[in-house]
Amino acid sequence: MKQQIHPKWFAEARVTCACGNTWTTGATQAELRTDICSACHPFFTGEQRIVDTEGQVDRFLKRLQVRDSIRGEVEAREAAKTPMDLPLARLGLDKRAVAALKDNGMEIVSQALERLADGEAAFAELPGVGQKGLADIKKALRARGYELPNAEEA
DSSP states (O other): OOSSOSOOOEEEEEEEETTSOEEEEEESSSEEEESOOTTTOHHHHOOOOOOOOTTHHHHHHHHHHHHHHHHHHHHHHHHHHOOTTOBGGGGTOOHHHHHHHHHTTOOBHHHHHHHHHTOHHHHHTSTTTHHHHHHHHHHHHHHTTOOOOOOOOO
């Protein structure tokens, strides 16, 4: 074996971690420094740390905020779209249908929905309404987002 080629061995080398933990071990240097050890590494401590690399958490939270604002806008639009006191004339029906509904005591959407709850056949038999008027009214109400009653046909 060659002489003078092996490094000096320190049986009591001191190791110091960035967290402050120290211990002794055998090494070729008298003092060692490390950034992480078993006392502070998440694998050994069971602690979870969220490392925010490049603002990923902030971007995610921003996306959630945008999603919630869009949902709020859609709900507000839907609520504005379906007022129950909307005049039937604003549904886009022809003048004849609006006049027939008015003659039968229906001027706003809530009144028409109440009559539809009695049954589609009874609604169609109203003077001046008929099957076409019924179909037009139902189509206009659905287009505006109204929930039509599920009444049995009489």
